[in-house]
Amino acid sequence: MHLIVIFTTGLIFGLGISISGMANPAKVLNFFDVAGIWDPSLGFVMGGALLVTIPGYRLVFKRTHPVFSEVFSLPGTQLIDRKLVLGSATFGLGWGLAGFCPGAALPVLSTGNQDVLIFMISLVAGLLVARWAISHQARRHETGPQGQ
Amino acid sequence: METEFTPLASTFGGLLIGAASVLLMWARGNVLGATGILTGFLSPQSSGDWSWRATILAGMMCGPLVYYFITGGLPAIEVPVSRASMIIGGFVVGIGVTFGSGCTSGHGVCGLARFSPRSIVATICFMAGTAVMVFLVRHVVGG
Numbered sequence: 001m002h003l004i005v006i007f008t009t010g011l012i013f014g015l016g017i018s019i020s021g022m023a024n025p026a027k028v029l030n031f032f033d034v035a036g037i038w039d040p041s042l043g044f045v046m047g048g049a050l051l052v053t054i055p056g057y058r059l060v061f062k063r064t065h066p067v068f069s070e071v072f073s074l075p076g077t078q079l080i081d082r083k084l085v086l087g088s089a090t091f092g093l094g095w096g097l098a099g100f101c102p103g104a105a106l107p108v109l110s111t112g113n114q115d116v117l118i119f120m121i122s123l124v125a126g127l128l129v130a131r132w133a134i135s136h137q138a139r140r141h142e143t144g145p146q147g148q
Numbered sequence: 149m150e151t152e153f154t155p156l157a158s159t160f161g162g163l164l165i166g167a168a169s170v171l172l173m174w175a176r177g178n179v180l181g182a183t184g185i186l187t188g189f190l191s192p193q194s195s196g197d198w199s200w201r202a203t204i205l206a207g208m209m210c211g212p213l214v215y216y217f218i219t220g221g222l223p224a225i226e227v228p229v230s231r232a233s234m235i236i237g238g239f240v241v242g243i244g245v246t247f248g249s250g251c252t253s254g255h256g257v258c259g260l261a262r263f264s265p266r267s268i269v270a271t272i273c274f275m276a277g278t279a280v281m282v283f284l285v286r287h288v289v290g291g
Binding site (some may be wrong): 002003005006007008009010011012013014015016017018019020021022023024025026028029030032033034035036037039040041042044045046047048049050051052053054057059060063065066067068069071072073074075077078079080083084085086087088089090091093094095096097098099100101102103104106107108109110111113115116118119120121122123124125126127128129130131134138140 | 150153154155157160161162165168170171173174175176177179180184186187190191203205207209210211212214216218223224228229233234236237238240241243245246248249250251252254255256260264265266267271275276277281282283284285286
């Protein structure tokens, strides 16, 4: 039952991405091209999503716990640091180059589109390199003072 | 490449994306962030943790197929950039979302809905980054 609900959730998300135009790099990039051939559609996607999530989350958080889990798994940190700011800005630069973001590209992998496939392979490569760099840095941080 | 303004379809698609996000929070208490789901799928903490991620990813990929059954066509994917931009862009996105702990779905939809200050800052930063890159590519380098 749990996994049927989760599958349906993914299905609704993937259908939403397909209908919204988020998986179309031409549309996404035109949203950011205010100085050129502007297409405001992407703003309506985010607006539509928030229209549901803002009241929807409020209702859900009235529960003591989720239906199939003991606790809500919300990000623990409140920290606004250089990593968050520079990481997000870097993501933006990449999004502006390719026109795909992760959530839009994942569902349309099933269309067999070559550009999506190439984007996803590069994305996973970048993800793994960044994770390696973060864990490498953390390890150096741990062993560093003792080594010196 | 010009594109048609689609306020109705885009709003409706957005409503569905929002509904899926609320459904996942209700069911499992997780944020529907593509970065987080994908990262956990690639390096799972436990088999139970992996199975829900694999299931939601499978559901996501069936979305375009449902779209096909309803409309008779696959969602339009028009790519106005070069292969090189796609490869470099994908790699840069992978690095950025890992350091920034999220992307458009996680920060932009789920985080903003919780009025999380971290997500508000992240969303402003990535929207600004995207706008800067599109401006550079189209009006400075390309123009």
